[in-house]
Amino acid sequence: MIARCILAALLCSLCACDWMPGRPVRADRPVPGDQVHDFNQLWTNYCSGCHGADGRFGPARPMNDPLYLSLASDAYLRRVITEGVEGTLMPPMVQSEGGILTDEQLDDIIKGMRSAWGQQDAVATSGPSLQGSPGSAKAGELVFAQRCAACHGSDGRGGEHAGSVVDDAFLAMTSDQALRSAIICGRLDLGMPNFRGRVGTRQVLTSGPLTSQQVSDLVAWLTSHRVQYPGSPYPDTKTIGEGN
Ligand code: HEC
Ligand code: HEC
Numbered sequence: 001m002i003a004r005c006i007l008a009a010l011l012c013s014l015c016a017c018d019w020m021p022g023r024p025v026r027a028d029r030p031v032p033g034d035q036v037h038d039f040n041q042l043w044t045n046y047c048s049g050c051h052g053a054d055g056r057f058g059p060a061r062p063m064n065d066p067l068y069l070s071l072a073s074d075a076y077l078r079r080v081i082t083e084g085v086e087g088t089l090m091p092p093m094v095q096s097e098g099g100i101l102t103d104e105q106l107d108d109i110i111k112g113m114r115s116a117w118g119q120q121d122a123v124a125t126s127g128p129s130l131q132g133s134p135g136s137a138k139a140g141e142l143v144f145a146q147r148c149a150a151c152h153g154s155d156g157r158g159g160e161h162a163g164s165v166v167d168d169a170f171l172a173m174t175s176d177q178a179l180r181s182a183i184i185c186g187r188l189d190l191g192m193p194n195f196r197g198r199v200g201t202r203q204v205l206t207s208g209p210l211t212s213q214q215v216s217d218l219v220a221w222l223t224s225h226r227v228q229y230p231g232s233p234y235p236d237t238k239t240i241g242e243g244n
Contacts, residue, residue: 034102039112042105046093055117056189060090061181067194068185069118071130077110085175127195128184128212130177135213140221143214147207151192156225162192165222172230179219183210 036042043055052058055065063069082099084092093099094106101109144156153159156166164170186194195215197205210218 033100034105037105037108039108039116042101042109043112046101047109050089052189055113061178061185062187062189063113064117065185065188066117066119067127067188068181069114071127071184074110076130077113078106081106081109085177088173088175088178128210128215130181130184132180132212132216132219135216135218135220137217137220137224139214140217140219140224143210143218144221147205147210147214148218156222166225168225168227168230171223171226176219176223179222180215183215183218 033045036045044053047063048055048058050058050060051063052060055063061068080090081101082092082094083097084090084099091099094101094103096103144152145154148156148165149159151159151161152163152165156164158164182192184195186192186199188194188200191199193199193204195210197203197207197209
């Protein structure tokens with residue numbers, strides 16, 4: 001009987017032991033998702049799939065762009081990341097809106113983007129504002145011909161140096177804001193020049209900087225190509241799978 005008691009006590013103590021060989025120590029245990037505060041880890045887990053590893057070369061615009069970060073206020077970044085952008089693939093990311101990040105992690109990400117990617121070069125912030133007023137498609141057509149057609153083709157459907165910017169599926173999935181951000185900041189990673197005609201510090205175009213009004217007009221011209229049923233003609237679902 002005593003032997004059994006000793007055995008049971010021994011087993012219990014073994015099960016509860018914290019020092020068994022091979023048992024992970026506290027430092028080896030994964031950190032619960034809501035307690036991660038390291039910017040690189042947060043970026044990799046929650047943003048890199050769309051905005052690219054190291055904030056570049058993703059399908060969505062680069063955040064690794066000092067010009068963009070100098071124009072985007074904390075309040076603006078906080079709003080977009082919290083709420084997402086309706087009708088696009090940018091999801092609401094913060095718990096209060098059904099996302100995954102805590103408010104603290106949102107701050108970690110904004111601070112992290114700024115210290116990793118903001119202001120490496122002196123960036124002139126005196127540019128068109130990221131928030132604009134509505135423009136005129138007619139005026140935008142003219143600006144497009146002068147400033148954009150050389151790369152995107154005279155009708156915007158793609159040219160020698162860049163693809164279509166009036167594709168109906170592209171326009172259906174892209175907000176006016178994202179178009180505006182693209183025209184002002186370019187795509188530093190893909191070689192699209194910013195409103196000053198520069199890719200980073202390289203001056204690509206010699207025409208002067210675009211004004212805020214011209215940017216609004218360009219957005220109006222691009223979005224005038226939106227169609228009611230993007231992606232059509234759709235495949236005939238009746239004949240799919242029936243063989244032929
Ligand atoms: C599933 C893909 C996806 C994920 C994940 C994602 N984004 Fe986005 N994000 C997008 C898309 C697409 C847009 C452009 C939406 C539009 O058309 O306005 C965007 C837009 C943005 C913008 C506004 C850009 C502008 O034009 O001003 C910010 C800022 C942003 N995302 C930050 C983040 C951060 C930070 C994370 C991670 C916490 C993140 N996103 C995660 C797809 C994503
Ligand atoms: C020097 C060539 C060049 C010029 C000039 C140029 N672009 Fe681009 N643009 C690009 C490249 C390269 C891309 C990346 C996608 C591609 O290769 O098609 C791009 C992408 C874009 C995108 C998509 C951005 C995204 O995030 O997917 C838009 C919108 C756009 N350009 C609009 C314009 C407008 C409007 C103008 C005129 C103000 C303009 N571009 C002038 C080269 C150019």
